[in-house]
Amino acid sequence: MMNENSPFPFWIALGDSITEGFTYSLWISDSCRAAGLDAPQWINAAAAGNTAGNILQRLESEVIVHSPARVFLNAGINDVQKQEGGSIYEEKMREILRRLNSAGMEVCVITTTAFGPKKASLNSDLVDMNARLRKLAREFDIPVAEVFEPFLEAVKAGAPVLIEDDIHLSFEGYRIMADAILRQINPGIPLSLSWKPEVEAGVPAEWKICPVDGEGTAWSLKVPEEISSQNWWECQESLRGYVMNPRKHFSQASAVRGRTEFFLSETSPVQIRIGATVQDLKIDGDSIELPELATKWGVREVCLREFAAGRHHVEVTAENSFFAAFLSNCSKSLSRFRSKDISERNNDSCFYESP
Structure with a gap:
């Protein structure tokens, strides 16, 4: 597991x-790079459907144990929908902040987004919750990234900041969120207006995919995978290095197996990261213990393990879409596509461009 060393x-x-959904963290990293600064590496410890209470339950095992340099905390949308707002929300968030503070971690709280017209009656509850969140930030002397006010203003103006369910964010909605958080991190860094995701560090350039039952010829899948979806979020995840359609040739298979390799020029620690529906991971035939985490999609760190110089063989078993990356200071991803190759191979029209 990761630590300060x-x-x-x-x-x-x-x-x-x-x-x-990852978008705000990716956009912030891209903006840092565009400004000539080192971009932070992110671990996503979010989980769909979580309330402040759910986050509190997994705080030790999924956040504090890793000793991150900084934690960005955003919760409240589900609390309102599950009628766990008000004093319940405040109590849970206070305990989360107390534990993070006791662990000596730098924290930034993020006010919530807002609901669209179908759920507009709940926005008054969000006004109260965000007021409580700002009060807690003052209590613990931590910064606040103000997302709620500009987001609610955009909703009232009819801007397309939400998708059809009036809860989750569109690409334009994430622009507001990323901009607010970046302003809190460093007001001198402008939000990048030409952002497109890139393959994450340590992602293999190619996978050999076959069904777990052995029936069917293995096929080669290049990363980033070319997909036909017009959904910007699916395009985002593909460009990051997710294998989105491993069952394309094996639709009846219960699961798929992906094989690849990485090379080290010298003995080195390797950060192993997985995401989505990975069920089993082996390196050089040895099983790597996978954490039982609430999130079923986002990339998370599994472990930091030392490997000898040379070529190492990887085998991933997954129900469907999967992500795996093996990052070392001396690792080489075989036949890795460069950033310019990515833009040439994919439809970029769904990502934000400056006017």
């Missing part, structure tokens, strides 16, 4: 499905 310092994004 890790060669891979990182930030944790903690929250519900809105945070689990």
Whole structure:
């Protein structure tokens, strides 16, 4: 597990499905790079459907144990929908902040987004919850990224900041969220207006995919995978290195197996990260213990393990879509696509461009 002595310092994004979508953290990293600064590496510890109470239950095992350099906390949308707002929300959030503070972690709280017209009656509850959150931030002397006010203003103006369910964010909605958080991190860094996701560090360039039952010829899948979806979020995840359609040739298989390898020029610690529906992971034939986490999609760190110099063989078993990355200071991803190749191979029209 990661700690302060890790060669891979990182930030944790903690929250519900809105945070689990990854977009704000990716956009912030891209903006840092565009400004000529080092971009933070993010671990996503968000889980769909979570309330402040759910986050509190998994805080020790999924956040504090990893000793992140900084934690960004966003919760409240589900609390309102599950009638766990008001004093219940305040109590749970206070305990979360107390524990993070006791662990010596730098924290930034993020006010909630807002509901669309179908659920507009709940926005008054969010006004109260965000007031409580700001009060807690003053109590613990921690910064607040103000998302709620500009987001609610955009909703009232009829801006397309939410998708059809009036809960989850559109790409334009994430622009507001990322901009507010970036202003809190460093007001001098402008939000990148030409952001497109790139393959994450340590992602293999190619997988050999076959069904677990052995019936069917293995096929080669290049990363980033070319997909035909017009959904910007699916495009985002594909560009990041997720294998989105491993069952394309094996629709009847109960699960798929992906094989790849990574190379180390010298003995080195390797950060192993997985995401989505990974069920089993083996490296050089040895099983790697996978954590039981609430999130079923987002990339999470599994462990930091030392490997000898040379080529190492990886085998992943997954129900469907999966992500795996193996990051070392001296690792080489075989035949890795460069950033410019990614833009040439994918439809970029669904990502934000400056006018």
